[in-house]
Structure formats: structure tokens, C-alpha cells
Amino acid sequence: MPKVSIITPVLDAERFLPAAIDSVLAQTETDWELLLIDDGSTDASPQIAAAAATRDTRVRTVSRPANARHGAAAARNAGLALAKGEFVAFLDADDLYEPQKLETELTLLAAHPEAAMVYGPTLWWRDGERPWRWVEPMQRQANRQHQPPALVSKVILSLDWHVPCTCAVLIRHAAIAETGGFEEQFTLYEDQTLWTKLFLRYPVFIHDHCLSRYRQHEHSVSAEAVRSGQYQRHAEHRSRAAFLDWVAQYLDGKTALRRALRLARAPYAQPGLQRSADLVYLRAKQATRRVERSIRRWRQ
Structure with missing residues (x-):
């Protein structure tokens, strides 16, 4: 049984998928499995995934049925149903891990057995003609354990602190099984539905190690959402309103x-x-x- 299951939804990601896979293969912690969940790709992504699985038996490929519900949340939930690891991490096909990602966070979870989840800052970056790099500042909340439901208020509702990127977390599989996975009706904020469930119920440890990279590019889900008017990082938008409606229902008047x-x-x-x-x-x-x-x- 692998120690960590890494779940990667894949949809037409041939441009970035090889680098994402390589960042997992480069981990200093070697006891892992990588589940590449193809969500209906029409490019060379399935072939890239299959080649990686041929080279390394820790890599597993999964093709979702044509009649299944699609989207990142559904693909991650499909991966969770198949994951064998005691711990779960997520890596989108256009993002990257630093080599010490798994080793560092496994050590932190071992040192904090009450915590169901650890996360830290992420590097946001863009290549090309206008390169750009930015690391989320987390000094105020880092290197300590937060009791529930503090992070629901600080991170999810007030946005006083940065919401963890999907590639920045490591979670005990049992905690996800107890609270449920991602809410599949969301194409945006689907990650925060799981964070809300976990923050409400379990202690969470936040560290200050930058162990993942969140790629910015014009074809990302968030970039497409900005162009369509569904999302604005620093302004009100209808996707957040719908997400907050779900939070209100989930909190049930707490x-x-x-x-x-x-x-x-x-x-x-x-x-x-x-x-x-x-x-x-x-x-x-x-x-x-x-x-x-x-x-x-x-x-x-």
C-alpha cells in the first residue's frame, strides 16, 4: 500500500502534463502512487499518461466513462474512490511540486497527529513574454496548528488569509472519507467545498515552506472564468455568491x-x-x- 496517493485530473493537458508527472517522479519521498484521471481528453494527454505508467508502476491511469459527470471535482472524487494511500495530495496537470513536497509534509503530519491536513504557501508563476512570480505570504498563520472552525472564518469567509491552492495540501485519507469529497456541482470553488468540510471539523497545521507551483496561463480554468465574467479574484462575482450559499446551507446556522x-x-x-x-x-x-x-x- 502506498503512503501517499496523488490525484491529477487530466483534460487536454499535453502541453504541461509531462512536467507535472516529472515533478512527482522527482520527489524525495518515494512511497506514493500517482493517479492520472483522464476526463475526456482529445489531445495526446492519454498517450502521455500511458507512457508514464509504462515507465513507472507507481503511476496509474484512469479513464472516466463518457456518460460520467465531468469536471475537476468529479475527476478528483473518482481518484479518491480508487486511492490506496493513507494520505492524499492533489496536483493539477498544469502545476508542479517541489522535490521535498511530500517528505516535508509527511514529517509535519507525523509531528502533529491531531491535524487532518497540512498546507503552506504556493508560488504563483507565469512564463513567456511577461514572466511573473509571487509567493503567497503566510507569516501570520504559519508554523502553528489551527483548531476548528477558525480557518472557516479566516480563510473561507473573511479571506483574511490565503486560501490554499489545491497543489499545496496533504490530507489524511480517513478525514476525507469521514467528511465527503468535493462538491461536484461547482466548476469554481470546488476545492473550497472540501477545505470547508475539513476546517469545520479538524485541526489543520499551516507551515511556511513553499513546496508547490501554481501555473498561470491563458487557458486555465480561472483565466477562462475571468474572461466569462464568472470570477474576479479581488471583486464580487456570482460564482462566490453561489459558493457562499452552499456554505450557509452546509454550516446550518452554526x-x-x-x-x-x-x-x-x-x-x-x-x-x-x-x-x-x-x-x-x-x-x-x-x-x-x-x-x-x-x-x-x-x-x-
């Missing part, structure tokens, strides 16, 4: 998170005195964040 949920939903709420007061508070908070970011940049 008192400890009621105010944080109300504030998160304020930009999408019906006009009224409460909404106006909440928006004033949110705008002031956003202004404070901008000042803090400017000070950090100046100090650097």
Missing part, C-alpha cells in the same frame, strides 16, 4: 460563524440597514489591508 458568514454574504445581500453597515465595515477592512500590503512591499 452560531460561532454566523457573523463571519453574514459579512461574507453582505455584497450579495438584499439592500437594508444591516447590509449597509456590513459593507461599511468591509470597505474599511479592505482599505486597511491595502495599507498593510503597501507597508510590506516598502519594507521589502
Whole structure:
């Protein structure tokens, strides 16, 4: 039985898939399996995956039935159903792991047996004519364990802290089995449905090691969503409104998170005195964040 199952949804990813696979093969921790879940590719991705499986028996290929529900959430859930590892990690086909990713996070989970999940900062990067690199700052929350439901408020609802990238996590398989996997009705925010479930129930350890790379390119799901108007990273958008509706239903009136949920939903709420007061508070908070970011940049 492998120690870690790495799940990679694959859809027309021939341009980036070889590098993603190589980043797994380069891991200093060697006790893993890589599940490449083909979600209906029409390019050379299936052949690339099959060749990798031929070269290394730790790589497994899975083709989803044509009549199955498709999308990253459904593909990851299909991988979870087949995963044999005690721990689970995710790697999208256009992202990369640093060589010490699995070894470092396995050590952290061993040192923090109460934690169901660990994650840390990710490098966002873009190649080409306008290269760009940025590492998520996580100094305030790093190197400590957070008890539930603190991260639901800080990460999911208020966005005070960065939401972990899918490639940045390592999770105990048993915790996912107990809480359920990704919500398949979402094409955006599907990762945060699982994070919400875990944050609500289990301690989570956050570290400060940058162990993964989140590639920015014009054909990514998020880039397509920005062009279609479904998503804006720093502004209100309808996909987040739908996600927050799901969070409200999932939380089922939990008192400890009621105010944080109300504030998160304020930009999408019906006009009224409460909404106006909440928006004033949110705008002031956003202004404070901008000042803090400017000070950090100046100090650097």
C-alpha cells in the first residue's frame, strides 16, 4: 500500500502534463502512487499518461466513462474512490511540486497527529513574454496548528488569509472519507467545498515552506472564468455568491460563524440597514489591508 496517493485530473493537458508527472517522479519521498484521471481528453494527454505508467508502476491511469459527470471535482472524487494511500495530495496537470513536497509534509503530519491536513504557501508563476512570480505570504498563520472552525472564518469567509491552492495540501485519507469529497456541482470553488468540510471539523497545521507551483496561463480554468465574467479574484462575482450559499446551507446556522458568514454574504445581500453597515465595515477592512500590503512591499 502506498503512503501517499496523488490525484491529477487530466483534460487536454499535453502541453504541461509531462512536467507535472516529472515533478512527482522527482520527489524525495518515494512511497506514493500517482493517479492520472483522464476526463475526456482529445489531445495526446492519454498517450502521455500511458507512457508514464509504462515507465513507472507507481503511476496509474484512469479513464472516466463518457456518460460520467465531468469536471475537476468529479475527476478528483473518482481518484479518491480508487486511492490506496493513507494520505492524499492533489496536483493539477498544469502545476508542479517541489522535490521535498511530500517528505516535508509527511514529517509535519507525523509531528502533529491531531491535524487532518497540512498546507503552506504556493508560488504563483507565469512564463513567456511577461514572466511573473509571487509567493503567497503566510507569516501570520504559519508554523502553528489551527483548531476548528477558525480557518472557516479566516480563510473561507473573511479571506483574511490565503486560501490554499489545491497543489499545496496533504490530507489524511480517513478525514476525507469521514467528511465527503468535493462538491461536484461547482466548476469554481470546488476545492473550497472540501477545505470547508475539513476546517469545520479538524485541526489543520499551516507551515511556511513553499513546496508547490501554481501555473498561470491563458487557458486555465480561472483565466477562462475571468474572461466569462464568472470570477474576479479581488471583486464580487456570482460564482462566490453561489459558493457562499452552499456554505450557509452546509454550516446550518452554526452560531460561532454566523457573523463571519453574514459579512461574507453582505455584497450579495438584499439592500437594508444591516447590509449597509456590513459593507461599511468591509470597505474599511479592505482599505486597511491595502495599507498593510503597501507597508510590506516598502519594507521589502
